[in-house]
Amino acid sequence: MVSKAVAKYVHALHLKKYRLRHGAFLVEGGKSVRELLSSGILTERLLITAEFNEKIQAELPAGLPVDVVSEAELTHLGTLSTNNTALAIARLPEEKPLLPDPNQLLLALDEVRDPGNVGTLIRLADWYGLAGVVCSDTCADPWAPKTVAATMGSFTRVPVWQRNLPEWLGSLAPELPVYGADLHGDNVHRLTLRPAGVLVMGSESHGLTPPVEACLTQRLHIPGRGQAESLNVAVSAAILLDNFYRNEQ
Amino acid sequence: MVSKAVAKYVHALHLKKYRLRHGAFLVEGGKSVRELLSSGILTERLLITAEFNEKIQAELPAGLPVDVVSEAELTHLGTLSTNNTALAIARLPEEKPLLPDPNQLLLALDEVRDPGNVGTLIRLADWYGLAGVVCSDTCADPWAPKTVAATMGSFTRVPVWQRNLPEWLGSLAPELPVYGADLHGDNVHRLTLRPAGVLVMGSESHGLTPPVEACLTQRLHIPGRGQAESLNVAVSAAILLDNFYRNEQ
Numbered sequence: 001m002v003s004k005a006v007a008k009y010v011h012a013l014h015l016k017k018y019r020l021r022h023g024a025f026l027v028e029g030g031k032s033v034r035e036l037l038s039s040g041i042l043t044e045r046l047l048i049t050a051e052f053n054e055k056i057q058a059e060l061p062a063g064l065p066v067d068v069v070s071e072a073e074l075t076h077l078g079t080l081s082t083n084n085t086a087l088a089i090a091r092l093p094e095e096k097p098l099l100p101d102p103n104q105l106l107l108a109l110d111e112v113r114d115p116g117n118v119g120t121l122i123r124l125a126d127w128y129g130l131a132g133v134v135c136s137d138t139c140a141d142p143w144a145p146k147t148v149a150a151t152m153g154s155f156t157r158v159p160v161w162q163r164n165l166p167e168w169l170g171s172l173a174p175e176l177p178v179y180g181a182d183l184h185g186d187n188v189h190r191l192t193l194r195p196a197g198v199l200v201m202g203s204e205s206h207g208l209t210p211p212v213e214a215c216l217t218q219r220l221h222i223p224g225r226g227q228a229e230s231l232n233v234a235v236s237a238a239i240l241l242d243n244f245y246r247n248e249q
Numbered sequence: 250m251v252s253k254a255v256a257k258y259v260h261a262l263h264l265k266k267y268r269l270r271h272g273a274f275l276v277e278g279g280k281s282v283r284e285l286l287s288s289g290i291l292t293e294r295l296l297i298t299a300e301f302n303e304k305i306q307a308e309l310p311a312g313l314p315v316d317v318v319s320e321a322e323l324t325h326l327g328t329l330s331t332n333n334t335a336l337a338i339a340r341l342p343e344e345k346p347l348l349p350d351p352n353q354l355l356l357a358l359d360e361v362r363d364p365g366n367v368g369t370l371i372r373l374a375d376w377y378g379l380a381g382v383v384c385s386d387t388c389a390d391p392w393a394p395k396t397v398a399a400t401m402g403s404f405t406r407v408p409v410w411q412r413n414l415p416e417w418l419g420s421l422a423p424e425l426p427v428y429g430a431d432l433h434g435d436n437v438h439r440l441t442l443r444p445a446g447v448l449v450m451g452s453e454s455h456g457l458t459p460p461v462e463a464c465l466t467q468r469l470h471i472p473g474r475g476q477a478e479s480l481n482v483a484v485s486a487a488i489l490l491d492n493f494y495r496n497e498q
Contacts, residue, residue: 116365120481129475154477189495225494226378228403232369235487238480242488245474246438 002047002067002077010047010077013089016141023092025143027155028078030085034059035153042091047074052085079145092143096132096159098168100176104131105195105244110165110212111203112233115140119150120234121201125158126151128241132159134168134198136212166211169198178217180208181236185219188243193220195244201237251296251316251326259296259326262338265390272341274392277327279334281402283308288405291340296323301334328394341392345381345408347417349425353380354444354493359414359461360452361482364389368399369483370450374407375400377490381408383417383447385461415460418447427466429457430485434468437492442469444493450486 002010012018013026024044027036030052036043037059045065048056053068060066074083100106107125112118118140125133135142142160151158169178177197200216202208208216222231222239231239251259261267262275273293276285279301285292286308294314297305302317309315323332349355356374361367367389374382384391391409400407418427426446449465451457457465471480471488480488 120484123477123481124484126475126477127473127480129473152477152479157476222491223494224376224378225497226375227406228372228375228401230401231376231487232372232483234481234484235369235373238484238487239491242471242491245472248474 001073002069006045006047006067007077010087010089014079014145016144019092019141019143024089025092025148026078026145027088027090027148028080028083028086028145029149030056032149032153032155033086033088035156036088036090037061039156041093041156044089044091046086046088047077048086049074049084056086080149095161098132098134098161098163100172100198101131102173102176103196106131106134106198107237107241108134108136108165108169108198108200109139110136110200110208111138111206112201113138113140114204115144115146116150117204117232117234118142119147119155121237122147122151122158122160123154124234124238124241126154128195128245130158130241132161134161134163134165136165137162165200166209166215169200169212169215172198178215179220179240180213180216181222181240182207182219183221185221187223188220188240189223191220191243192247193244195248199237199240199244201233204233250322251318255294255296255316256326259336259338263328263394265393268341268390268392273338274341274397275327275394276337276339276397277329277332277335277394278398279305281398281404282335282337284402284405285337285339286310290342290405293338293340295335295337296326297335298323298333305335329398344410347381347383347410347412349421349447350380351422351425352445355380355383355447356486356490357383357385357414357418357447357449358388359385359449359457360387360455361450362387362389363453364393364395365399366453366481366483367391368396368401368404370486371396371400371407371409372403373483373487373490375403377444377494379407379490381410383410383412383414385414386411414449415458415464418449418461418464421447427464428469428489429462429465430471430489431456431468432470434470436472437469437489438472440469440492441496442493444497448486448489448493450482453482
């Protein structure tokens with residue numbers, strides 16, 4: 001059993017407001033907790049089942065507060081439908097300076113509201129080794145438990161920023177390319193893209209917001225042959241990124 | 250208010266067992282219900298809010314039983330966290346004959362257990378105009394409410410089959426190419442792929458099962474430059490399909 005204070009703290013961290021207030025977030029599940037412990041992100045406290053505790057002993061940093069709890073308690077405290085391994089409270093990492101490098105590609109997300117999509121996009125950024133992900137203020141919180149889970153550990157490696165997106169895009173050097181997906185854009189199969197600048201992905205239902213769309217320097221279209229009206233945002237981003245990086249290897 | 254019998258029937262159709270027994274499935278949300286009504290799939294009954302009923306009047310087929318219900322009742326009956334539009338009961342479409350055409354590409358799914366992923370993959374198959382999607386018996390049910398929702402209407406257009414996957418793959422003509430994703434496969438950026446044969450995608454956590462892997466004729470690798478160990482299954486499929494179709498336009 002954890003103390004009432006710890007239980008209250010964990011429950012508070014389900015919500016963005018308290019994550020910001022406390023500067024902390026939750027990491028759930030054995031795989032994600034292991035990634036956390038081997039990363040540079042500071043762990044405050046670990047709640048763990050007896051069985052998983054045995055497995056992970058050698059990886060635990062000295063002095064880390066650990067509560068051994070039952071599966072039922074762990075599941076009750078967290079957001080997963082079941083959790084038979086671990087839940088960690090971690091410090092929100094400090095934001096790195098956001099300085100777009102004209103030789104690197106950044107991914108920017110405009111009102112992507114589903115935490116699973118935001119997490120999958122952060123994982124994708126990790127796969128291609130992007131400079132990071134800039135989320136609009138209106139995106140799902142990159143530190144929400146569902147987002148963190150969907151990154152499959154990439155939350156420990158990919159720099160993430162939260163910004164007023166039109167303002168930030170407006171502040172960029174005018175020569176920096178800003179790409180966005182658009183049904184009427186240029187066919188990506190006919191372009192030779194270089195992974196530099198910013199690729200902006202829009203919301204699941206409405207695409208890019210008009211102020212963000214106004215900042216694009218090139219519109220990209222993924223040619224399809226069937227009848228679906230659109231693609232999932234992470235799926236579109238994956239196809240576009242593969243088109244950016246296919247000329248690099 | 251719907252009758253107790255209708256409420257019981259709708260609740261039963263949350264479960265695969267009863268979908269099979271009754272040969273029916275649920276379609277939830279205004280957009281999906283509209284796609285259903287304009288498709289060749291038979292609708293048995295429509296449960297609809299008064300507001301949405303006004304909007305959709307012109308699209309309703311004559312003789313379709315319609316219950317006008319409150320938002321609260323609709324949400325209670327269905328699986329969405331809120332539903333202020335519609336829920337339909339539809340007949341499971343009859344399976345088309347599964348005859349692989351050596352000039353078309355089929356997508357096969359091996360133990361993809363998340364209904365959101367299965368739905369996103371069906372939507373992707375629709376985008377690229379694939380011949381259809383063959384799901385292993387161990388996949389999430391393609392007719393589960395969450396799968397149907399994630400297809401974003403593509404459930405009305407993409408033929409879907411459920412099969413014992415190793416058995417079916419074993420029965421194919423030996424000259425038909427069977428592709429699968431593999432970290433040690435051939436770099437897709439260096440291949441010129443033709444969209445013909447079968448592309449098999451494995452489970453979220455374990456990749457392809459050994460009996461399915463044994464059926465592959467070519468292994469494909471998506472080159473990444475970062476540190477993520479793997480990609481989401483729908484994201485990987487999207488990148489591979491784009492590599493199959495980029496030489497066709």
